Amino acid sequence: xxxxxxxxxxxxxxxxxxxxxxxxxxxxxxxxxxxxxxxxxxxxxxxxxxxxxxxxxxxxxxxxxxxxxxxxxxxxxxxxxxxxxxxxxxxxxxxxxxxxxxxxxxxxxxxxxxxxxxxxxxxxxxxxxxxxxxxxxxxxxxxxxxxxxxxxxxxxxxxxxxxxxxxxxxxxxxxxxxxxxxxxxxxxxxxxxxxxxxxxxxxxxxxxxxxxxxxxxxxxxxxxxxxxxxxxxxxxxxxxxxxxxxxxxxxxxxxxxxxxxxx
Amino acid sequence: xxxxxxxxxxxxxxxxxxxxxxxxxxxxxxxxxxxxxxxxxxxxxxxxxxxxxxxxxxxxxxxxxxxxxxxxxxxxxxxxxxxxxxxxxxxxxxxxxxxxxxxxxxxxxxxxxxxxxxxxxxxxxxxxxxxxxxxxxxxxxxxxxxxxxxxxxxxxxxxxxxxxxxxxxxxxxxxxxxxxxxxxxxxxxxxxxxxxxxxxxxxxxxxxxxxxxxxxxxxxxxxxxxxxxxxxxxxxxxxxxxxxxxxxxxxxxxxxxxxxxxxxxxxxxxxxxxxxxxxxxxxxxxxxxxxxxxxxxxxxxxxxxxxxxxxxxxxxxxxxxxxxxxxxxxxxxxxxxxxxxxxxxxxxxxxxxxxxxxxxxxxxxxxxxxxxxxxxxxxxxxxxxxxxxxxxxxxxxxxxxxxxxxxxxxxxxxxxxxxxxxxxxxxxxxxxxxxxxxxxxxxxxxxxxxxxxxxxxxx
Numbered sequence: 001x002x003x004x005x006x007x008x009x010x011x012x013x014x015x016x017x018x019x020x021x022x023x024x025x026x027x028x029x030x031x032x033x034x035x036x037x038x039x040x041x042x043x044x045x046x047x048x049x050x051x052x053x054x055x056x057x058x059x060x061x062x063x064x065x066x067x068x069x070x071x072x073x074x075x076x077x078x079x080x081x082x083x084x085x086x087x088x089x090x091x092x093x094x095x096x097x098x099x100x101x102x103x104x105x106x107x108x109x110x111x112x113x114x115x116x117x118x119x120x121x122x123x124x125x126x127x128x129x130x131x132x133x134x135x136x137x138x139x140x141x142x143x144x145x146x147x148x149x150x151x152x153x154x155x156x157x158x159x160x161x162x163x164x165x166x167x168x169x170x171x172x173x174x175x176x177x178x179x180x181x182x183x184x185x186x187x188x189x190x191x192x193x194x195x196x197x198x199x200x201x202x203x204x205x206x207x208x209x210x211x212x213x214x215x216x217x218x219x220x221x222x223x224x225x226x227x228x229x230x231x232x233x234x235x236x237x238x239x240x241x242x243x244x245x246x247x248x249x250x251x252x253x254x255x256x257x258x259x260x261x262x263x
Numbered sequence: 264x265x266x267x268x269x270x271x272x273x274x275x276x277x278x279x280x281x282x283x284x285x286x287x288x289x290x291x292x293x294x295x296x297x298x299x300x301x302x303x304x305x306x307x308x309x310x311x312x313x314x315x316x317x318x319x320x321x322x323x324x325x326x327x328x329x330x331x332x333x334x335x336x337x338x339x340x341x342x343x344x345x346x347x348x349x350x351x352x353x354x355x356x357x358x359x360x361x362x363x364x365x366x367x368x369x370x371x372x373x374x375x376x377x378x379x380x381x382x383x384x385x386x387x388x389x390x391x392x393x394x395x396x397x398x399x400x401x402x403x404x405x406x407x408x409x410x411x412x413x414x415x416x417x418x419x420x421x422x423x424x425x426x427x428x429x430x431x432x433x434x435x436x437x438x439x440x441x442x443x444x445x446x447x448x449x450x451x452x453x454x455x456x457x458x459x460x461x462x463x464x465x466x467x468x469x470x471x472x473x474x475x476x477x478x479x480x481x482x483x484x485x486x487x488x489x490x491x492x493x494x495x496x497x498x499x500x501x502x503x504x505x506x507x508x509x510x511x512x513x514x515x516x517x518x519x520x521x522x523x524x525x526x527x528x529x530x531x532x533x534x535x536x537x538x539x540x541x542x543x544x545x546x547x548x549x550x551x552x553x554x555x556x557x558x559x560x561x562x563x564x565x566x567x568x569x570x571x572x573x574x575x576x577x578x579x580x581x582x583x584x585x586x587x588x589x590x591x592x593x594x595x596x597x598x599x600x601x602x603x604x605x606x607x608x609x610x611x612x613x614x615x616x617x618x619x620x621x622x623x624x625x626x627x628x629x630x631x632x633x634x635x636x637x638x639x640x641x642x643x644x645x646x647x648x649x650x651x652x653x654x655x656x657x658x659x660x661x662x663x664x665x666x667x668x669x670x671x672x673x674x675x676x677x678x679x680x681x682x683x684x685x686x687x688x689x690x691x692x693x694x695x696x697x698x699x700x701x702x703x704x705x706x707x708x709x710x711x712x713x714x715x716x717x718x719x720x721x722x
Contacts, residue, residue: 048359052324094265187297207293208285215292220300223324224359228403229299238291245284252277259265 003091004099011073011103012110021065025111028061032118036126050126052223055141058115059148059217063176065111066149070104070156071168074258094255101157101251105150112149116142141222144236147243148216152176155211158250161258176213182206183214211246215239327357343374347582354396364397365410372418377611382418384592385584388566388577390414396580398432405436409443416450419574420632423454441471441486448493453631455643455662457501458510464494500635504642519639520647524548528555528653528665530626531690537678538609538617544626544694546597552634553597555626555665559606560590562621562670570627570658570666587618595626617673624689626653628665652693667691 015021035053074097077083086096119142120135127134156172163171186207189195216239221229229235265273334349350367353360372390375383394411401407412429415422430447433439444467451460471487501507505518515521530544546553565585566573591614595602608615630641630648641648645663648654655666674680675687 049324049328052357056325183293183296184301186293187301208289212288212292215288215296218300220359231295232299235292235295235299238287238295242284242287242292245280245287248280249277249284252273252280255265255273256270259270 003095007099008103011100012106015069015107024064028057031057048223054119055219058142059145062112062149066108066152067156067172070153071160071165073100074160075165093259097255097258104153108149112146141219144216144218147240148213151211151243151246154247154250158254161254179211179213183212324357327353358400361401361406364407368394368410372414377614381593383614384590387574389581391575392577392580405433405439408433423450426450427454457643461497468494520642523647523649526650528650529691529694531694532624534675534687540606543603545601547600549600552637554594555628557595558592558625559622561588561619562623564588570625589615589617620673622671624669624671626667
């Protein structure tokens with residue numbers, strides 16, 4: 001366990017020093033700070049737009065950070081040959097991969113934590129009633145996005161064990177887009193009685209096999225408080241369990257591929 | 264390198280996790296997500312891929328807001344056609360935008376008119392479909408149930424059971440405004456259920472009384488007194504219109520709705536110029552307030568029924584109405600027992616394309632839609648009204664309505680072929696050119712509308 005923790009903490013340190021990640025974070029934070037001024041764009045309640053927009057900024061920025069952070073992680077270690085100094089020590093390859101992944105998740109958590117704090121402060125200042133339970137309710141969004149981004153990071157780490165960073169960037173980004181769009185698409189296919197079985201069967205398989213990032217887009221009831229959701233917590237536990245299982249699959253596959261790879 | 268045993272263990276773990284995630288996704292997560300977290304059906308029509316990506320990334324509400332501001336500019340410019348796709352896009356992106364649904368329904372239902380301010384009825388099924396979509400996606404608020412009900416009650420002004428159903432559903436929502444509760448009682452009366460309307464008024468009165476006792480503000484007092492007046496009036500009407508006697512199995516002779524009055528309907532349609540109709544006729548009710556509905560439509564129009572239309576046929580919101588169909592609806596205002604109206608359809612060829620060869624002109628009068636002073640004679644169920652030629656109890660089962668139908672061809676309407684130099688005329692066989700209107704026995708009859716409470720105590 002000690003090597004994994006050591007690699008993870010080093011990875012967090014490296015991530016914090018990477019300027020490109022800090023710039024992405026800075027842009028996200030800037031958008032969040034100016035977001036309250038854009039409420040006038042909407043005919044709808046400013047709070048609704050503010051919530052939707054800020055959650056959107058956190059999600060988009062986090063996805064970008066997750067991909068940029070992880071696609072270069074393994075290939076850079078190999079290219080700079082720093083991996084040799086690590087693997088020459090009593091560190092297994094699987095420990096290296098898991099350590100790297102956990103480090104990425106830790107760095108992601110740190111950056112998402114900053115954005116969440118800004119979200120809560122801005123929303124608190126915007127609120128007239130200063131209701132803390134509303135803040136806790138709003139924090140559910142970034143919490144679930146964190147699980148979503150951990151899954152996205154696992155996808156990128158898995159691909160980084162056998163493809164080049166640029167290819168990985170598009171592969172992981174494409175996977176995220178597909179995983180975010182496929183749930184609604186599948187729903188439409190399912191609801192339409194006229195959809196032929198030949199289209200329904202592959203859609204069913206893809207929806208079962210593909211990582212469904214849309215599961216974590218829980219902003220609807222957060223943005224529209226009139227919408228009531230029963231057994232909300234059970235749903236959050238289920239999607240967290242889903243994410244952990246999917247991450248486990250990707251890590252196992254990544255370990256098996258990385259174990260065989262020439263470095 | 265991993266040992267064979269470890270590899271097998273890892274593969275087994277991955278297989279178990281794969282089965283676990285698939286099962287969880289299929290049986291638990293997806294059904295729950297579809298029910299509570301989905302934004303509704305995935306509708307990307309009219310949105311570019313970058314906007315879609317942006318929207319799916321969580322900026323839906325902001326994009327919807329920007330689009331709605333743009334729609335407002337189109338409203339100001341009178342560019343109504345441009346607003347329709349925006350309305351659909353905004354409601355797809357942000358189904359919580361109740362105001363957009365409500366404004367959209369009103370816009371689709373009311374704002375597409377011809378030069379003479381007649382609504383394009385071909386759009387109404389889309390307005391209803393938008394309302395249905397709205398209340399299904401916002402089931403916790405009364406607003407869209409109420410707005411859709413209002414469209415049935417006011418714009419369609421027919422098939423009042425739909426308004427009753429939707430107003431009843433709106434009443435179950437905690438956010439309904441007190442004044443809007445009253446409309447259910449009105450809809451119940453139009454639906455021929457005045458006793459239920461009275462029950463509703465009594466229930467509302469109790470509620471208003473409690474509110475007034477808790478807070479004796481002017482608004483609460485005014486609301487209570489208004490409902491009290493409504494209760495009083497409904498009681499009196501139930502008695503004077505013979506409703507109580509009928510319910511008690513007694514004779515209704517001597518009540519205001521007895522004997523039934525012959526309205527002596529007749530009509531003549533001429534085509535003085537291409538696409539312009541002159542509609543004249545008789546209606547033997549002297550007090551003002553009668554409006555006879557006239558509809559000109561394709562003879563084989565889809566979803567049309569004899570004297571009616573299936574307004575609720577559309578399952579989806581179509582932004583284009585059936586452009587090849589022709590449907591004109593207007594009201595014939597009766598003055599001095601005659602109606603005479605010019606209907607000019609020559610300036611709106613897109614609304615009245617006249618593609619088909621044959622058309623029907625339908626005249627329809629339902630006492631349920633009549634103003635209260637006329638209903639004081641005809642009653643809610645039309646028991647006080649008759650017509651020796653055109654009384655109909657079939658097109659609206661259980662209701663007494665006046666219905667007549669004339670046929671007309673496209674050549675006649677457009678003054679083509681043999682009608683180029685000859686004025687086409689279609690009329691009911693009983694149409695007389697004179698202003699005299701006769702009763703059942705040929706006598707000159709003028710309806711004396713009973714005055715409310717004029718004879719209380721004599722019944």
